[in-house]
Amino acid sequence: MYSVETKSLTKSFGDVTAVDDVSFSVEKGEIFGFLGPNGAGKSTTIMILTTLLKPTSGQALIAGNNVMTDPKKVRENIGYVQQETTVDEYLTGRENLLLQAKLNHIPKDEIDSRIDEVLDLIELSDKQNESVVTYSGGMRKRLDIAGGLLHRPKVLFLDEPTVGLDIQTRRKIWEYIKRIHDEFEMTIFLTTHYMEEADQLCDRIGIIDGGKIQVIDSPENMKNAMGNEVISIIIEENNSRDSFLSELKNIESVNKINEDGSKLTLFVSNGTEVIPKVFQISSDIGIKITSISLTQPTLDDVFISYTGHEIRDDDGTFNRKREHAKMKRLRA
Amino acid sequence: MNTLMYDTYTIFWRELKRYKKSRSGVLIRLIQPAIWIIVIGNTFSGTQPLIQSVGFEGEYIEFMAPGVIILTAIFTSIFGGVNTLWDRRYGFMNKALTSPISRSAIALGKMSAISLIAALQASLILGIALAIGVTFPNPIMIAPIMAIVILFSLGFSGISVMVAATAKSQETFWGIINFLGMPLFMLSPALFPLELLPDWLATVAKLNPVTYTVLLVREMMTGVSEGGVSIVLSLGIIIVFVLVMVGLASYVFTREVNKPF
Numbered sequence: 001m002y003s004v005e006t007k008s009l010t011k012s013f014g015d016v017t018a019v020d021d022v023s024f025s026v027e028k029g030e031i032f033g034f035l036g037p038n039g040a041g042k043s044t045t046i047m048i049l050t051t052l053l054k055p056t057s058g059q060a061l062i063a064g065n066n067v068m069t070d071p072k073k074v075r076e077n078i079g080y081v082q083q084e085t086t087v088d089e090y091l092t093g094r095e096n097l098l099l100q101a102k103l104n105h106i107p108k109d110e111i112d113s114r115i116d117e118v119l120d121l122i123e124l125s126d127k128q129n130e131s132v133v134t135y136s137g138g139m140r141k142r143l144d145i146a147g148g149l150l151h152r153p154k155v156l157f158l159d160e161p162t163v164g165l166d167i168q169t170r171r172k173i174w175e176y177i178k179r180i181h182d183e184f185e186m187t188i189f190l191t192t193h194y195m196e197e198a199d200q201l202c203d204r205i206g207i208i209d210g211g212k213i214q215v216i217d218s219p220e221n222m223k224n225a226m227g228n229e230v231i232s233i234i235i236e237e238n239n240s241r242d243s244f245l246s247e248l249k250n251i252e253s254v255n256k257i258n259e260d261g262s263k264l265t266l267f268v269s270n271g272t273e274v275i276p277k278v279f280q281i282s283s284d285i286g287i288k289i290t291s292i293s294l295t296q297p298t299l300d301d302v303f304i305s306y307t308g309h310e311i312r313d314d315d316g317t318f319n320r321k322r323e324h325a326k327m328k329r330l331r332a
Numbered sequence: 333m334n335t336l337m338y339d340t341y342t343i344f345w346r347e348l349k350r351y352k353k354s355r356s357g358v359l360i361r362l363i364q365p366a367i368w369i370i371v372i373g374n375t376f377s378g379t380q381p382l383i384q385s386v387g388f389e390g391e392y393i394e395f396m397a398p399g400v401i402i403l404t405a406i407f408t409s410i411f412g413g414v415n416t417l418w419d420r421r422y423g424f425m426n427k428a429l430t431s432p433i434s435r436s437a438i439a440l441g442k443m444s445a446i447s448l449i450a451a452l453q454a455s456l457i458l459g460i461a462l463a464i465g466v467t468f469p470n471p472i473m474i475a476p477i478m479a480i481v482i483l484f485s486l487g488f489s490g491i492s493v494m495v496a497a498t499a500k501s502q503e504t505f506w507g508i509i510n511f512l513g514m515p516l517f518m519l520s521p522a523l524f525p526l527e528l529l530p531d532w533l534a535t536v537a538k539l540n541p542v543t544y545t546v547l548l549v550r551e552m553m554t555g556v557s558e559g560g561v562s563i564v565l566s567l568g569i570i571i572v573f574v575l576v577m578v579g580l581a582s583y584v585f586t587r588e589v590n591k592p593f
Contacts (some may be wrong), residue, residue: 047592050426050430051429051430052426052429052430052592053592072432075430075431075432076432078430080426080427080430082423082426082427084422084423085423086422086423086424086426086427088346088349088350088424090349090350090353090354091346091349091350091353095349099342099345099346100427100431102338102342102345103339103342103427103428103431103432103433104431104432105335105338105432105433131353147427
């Protein structure tokens, strides 16, 4: 039995299809990540899996329980840490966890020891009796995550666990997530739009874009499939660009080329031999190369190769507008 | 059933915790009813002969004190549901909705906390009334009066939670609540005896559950019964009102929170 399993899961809001025929399964004990830009359908998928939204069609099972027909069973088996921090500012850290424990029906005689245990794990024991108002963003997030795992759910959902946090805090949160995973052997399902996060944490990644899953594999396999090197070229565009491209494609060890305006990304198996050839072709055709670099493939490159565009952190405004329009339609 | 009570208590506990931590709010909410009782109570002190014509011996302020206690209860409880909107906005609601507790428990917990808070606020106003010279023929009546206030507020908190769950924005919530609150208060004998109202207003007032609560509390405070409405009738109407509101609120709440916010 899989911890999470979806079959052709689809969710439409009016004429916008947020999640489009998504099928995947997550093994017990795995850290599985959904990687995609804002508005790709990650949060919508999580909301379906946590029983907050009903799918338009398709099926989703959590530890064998159908989210549509048996939501109560599903809720007993999940922990859900939302994208926004949701801890109660008026309450102390400990009171927040106490509330979470009660909401999740943890037996009375175990509540105190469980809270002590997670407070210790997220290193907030000495601040536990202070109001959350005094906590930093990172501390609030840790408290939120602690609340999600207090009842030892079979599946812990983390929606963008480090969004809006600085890089040191982000690394710290990753450490806690790894520690949680090791200690409780929980299945963790997370969404992120940070490549590094997916790379650091996940056993397997599903790349999602425009509501569709583009590929599911381990980060290593994805990177290896790219060929072992990446050449990034920035050119000055002119009308011989297309012939330049087709010439490049003819080079034997070039596996794949992605073009994004003046930026070309070549996935190659033998970079040091390809670079001189690139220069040769460019001078023959009359294309000016502004810069060229040879790197190891990153998940970024993987993402570009599957979606044809970069994952952007800064296109939030556009998508927020789209989200807003979507929500407005829902209300009408 | 046991689980429902446990879960309701969990939400109730959380709401009261939040109330306790917002001390400034407690005082701010007292200002308006305090102004009512002090200013209106004295402004209309000249209406004493009118009050006496329907059988009240004391001063106007003693006549209207029960009305202001109910005013406090109405407004504290009908405003009380507004944090449902915050909860939905800031994720607490989703946290509760993805936990095994039932939707009704969330509504019931909120309602019971709101009505207790309303009664606390009302008892503070009662204290102010006593401090400015309102006398009480029978101090033991305070306990049953408070019980009535809690019960009555439960009905109004139901209205509040229902509106908050349905409204998607603060503006809608406040619009509807202000539209409901003031008329319900005004169309009752809280400030003026039922017998002296024009017929059509008296008829409308008799359809208003606030009327019966005011009559009941006033009778308990002053010992004068009014308009030929018996205690049993008043109590019966309040109980029916509360049961309907609680039932309706948990139904509407459950239906509304299952829709995306």
